[in-house]
Amino acid sequence: MEILLENKGSKHIALGKGRFFFVSMAILFPILVALGFVPDYQLIASGQIKVHWFLHVHGLIMTAWLGIFLAQSLLVANGNVKRHRQLGQTGFILGILVWISLVIITVRALIVNNPPEADGQFDILFIQLQGMVLFGLFFAWGMWIRKKNAAAHKRLLFLATAILLQAAVDRIRFLPGLQNALYIRFLYLDLLLIPLFVYDWISLKRIHLMTWFGSVLICAVQAGIVVGWGSPVWHRFWYNSITPWVERVIEVKLSTAQSDQLIGNYGDAKWHLTISSTAGKLYMQLPGQEKLELGAASDTSLFVKVTNWKLNFVKAPDGKVTKLINDQIAFVWEVPKMR
Structure with a gap:
């Protein structure tokens, strides 16, 4: 019972x-x-x-x-x-x-x-x-x-x-x-x-x-x-x-000169990511991982096409990129551009 x-x-x-x-x-x-x-x-x-x-x-x-x-x-x-x-x-x-x-x-x-x-x-x-x-x-x-x-x-x-x-x-x-x-x-x-x-x-x-x-x-x-x-x-x-119910991001085409400004490594010795270009397309890559294709919302704002990760680039007065602000909804952090 x-x-x-x-x-x-x-x-x-x-x-x-x-x-x-x-x-x-x-x-x-x-x-x-x-x-x-x-x-x-x-x-x-x-x-x-x-x-x-x-x-x-x-x-x-x-x-x-x-x-x-x-x-x-x-x-x-x-x-x-x-x-x-x-x-x-x-x-x-x-x-x-x-x-x-x-x-x-x-x-x-x-x-x-x-x-x-x-x-x-x-x-x-x-x-x-x-x-x-x-x-x-x-x-x-x-x-x-x-x-x-x-x-x-x-x-x-x-x-x-x-x-x-x-x-x-x-x-x-x-x-x-x-x-x-x-x-x-x-x-x-x-x-x-x-x-x-x-x-x-x-x-x-x-x-x-x-x-x-x-x-x-x-x-x-x-x-x-x-x-x-x-x-x-x-x-x-x-x-x-x-x-x-949402506003979709409109992808824009960047010129070669605009893309070249964003290419490089961002972070430090402990953690960094790489922005590169292949066949006219931009990619983001973390060490040891596959490349992820990027789209552009503007000449200083990129987004990863397969996941919710936005990359906002900050430029100095001379037009050179100095740092990258990563936005993953709940996580927002910035890293400098590596020299």
């Missing part, structure tokens, strides 16, 4: 020693979030990363959701079902705000960043949509059946909360292989599902249907993302979809 206090019609199942399973997981979730996002917030606080104010609002909403998930787990674990239901009304409103904030940051990032068609932001959109769709499904379903099936209700909200942690997991820098392959990122998130299977087996002597359904659905969506990652069709669809 279930170990947590659950409502089945007019009957309640007694509390047992396993009632703190969901409490334990609700404590683990914020720890993972802190491991992923605290380093980013340190960079924000130091001014190395610049973000829009709504990202702070989004972070506050997500933190509040983790807090209410923990509070609700504690209330049920201690048998306070009445207070759990009262707080559930607040949780319902907060869950809606979580979903709305996911939509806002996703749409805003596409429109404000205005990435080129080949940019990786369209691939990241896969993961953002995964969070929006699966959280929305699990949350809405969980709230709908909360009075009819408490066992399914708590598992659905567990799954809804777990899927939100992908962004945090992706930022935990010390996890081995995180940058090597996309599926590894998903595997780390999926590790959070294993304790739920163990809990089901110990408490029910079987795996709950909602645990199976949610886990299979998450893995199926993840597999689809891995297959579709980098799809030109996907990139083109979303690039064309946002075109009516």
Whole structure:
């Protein structure tokens, strides 16, 4: 039988020693979030990363959701079902705000960043949509059946909360292989599902249907993302979809004299990039990496055609370029031209 206090019609199942399973997981979730996002917030606080104010609002909403998930787990674990239901009304409103904030940051990032068609932001959109769709499904379903099936209700909200942690997991820098392959990122998130299977087996002597359904659905969506990652069709669809809402950069043709002024190395002995010209086209190259073709918005402003990276050149009064300002949306930094 279930170990947590659950409502089945007019009957309640007694509390047992396993009632703190969901409490334990609700404590683990914020720890993972802190491991992923605290380093980013340190960079924000130091001014190395610049973000829009709504990202702070989004972070506050997500933190509040983790807090209410923990509070609700504690209330049920201690048998306070009445207070759990009262707080559930607040949780319902907060869950809606979580979903709305996911939509806002996703749409805003596409429109404000205005990435080129080949940019990786369209691939990241896969993961953002995964969070929006699966959280929305699990949350809405969980709230709908909360009075009819408490066992399914708590598992659905567990799954809804777990899927939100992908962004945090992706930022935990010390996890081995995180940058090597996309599926590894998903595997780390999926590790959070294993304790739920163990809990089901110990408490029910079987795996709950909602645990199976949610886990299979998450893995199926993840597999689809891995297959579709980098799809030109996907990139083109979303690039064309946002075109009516953004102002596209108009590329201009630079003369040979204008291009020659920009050619050279920028940075210092520790880090530098090279601007070069081949067959009338400008390229940027980092040490040990392939060349990236550049387009020109003006005689002092270039942009990388395959990613969202703008290069703004600063000239001295004599017309010679003295430094380069790199603009990668959240990161803006300048480097001198090397002599």
